[in-house]
Amino acid sequence: MANILVVDDELGIRDLLSEILNDEGHQVESAENAAQARAARLRMKPDLVLLDIWMPDTDGVTLLKEWSASGLLTMPVIMMSGHATIDTAVEATKIGALAFLEKPITLQKLLKAVEQGLSRSIGRKVVPLGTVVRPSDVMADTALMSIALPPVIDLGPQATQSFVLEKPLRDARDEFEKAYFEFHLAKEGGSMTRVAEKTGLERTHLYRKLKQLGVDLSRGKRSVA
The missing domain is CATH 1.10.10.60 (Homeodomain-like)
Structure with a gap:
């Protein structure tokens, strides 16, 4: 279970993402603008942030820059937008965003991006942003966890x-x-x-x-x- 912050000015999207992520067992908090996102970031210290680019007060890229400049970009951030250009997506990843999801977001892409984001915190040990995580590293850690703690399913x-x-x-x-x-x-x-x-x-x-x-x-x- 992870603490996830969903930042989007559209109520329908916030509710939908929260429902899906809650169903996956995560604790979810939502914010409708940058001001609420700042407060939630300090309060809950999220393991992952889903951040919309276009918001009325401060856009997501500007907020991402702010967190990066102030040393608060210590968690994976996944950008979301239905209107962003390729240049905007590239800029966000250069600042430190982990990934970019284009709206409408499919369930498969959402869960895959969240899983990849949370894999940067293996055993609650944060992998610094910008570090290249190879698939073999994740597989090796998964294999070790499987050996140490084999899954038990009560059928x-x-x-x-x-x-x-x-x-x-x-x-x-x-x-x-x-x-x-x-x-x-x-x-x-x-x-x-x-x-x-x-x-x-x-x-x-x-x-x-x-x-x-x-x-x-x-x-x-x-x-x-």
């Missing part, structure tokens, strides 16, 4: 469940689908976003399906420390 009864075939097809199918979704919910720590992505279902359809099958959504849900 419950479905892990050894057998299915009775001498019954109507609909009943047998429902039993299988329930076990299937319970397996993925446990595997993904209760993240509806990841389960939807893995199973290829829209989240609304997935919620409706789980409710229909009587799946306990509290099982496998991540605890918040």
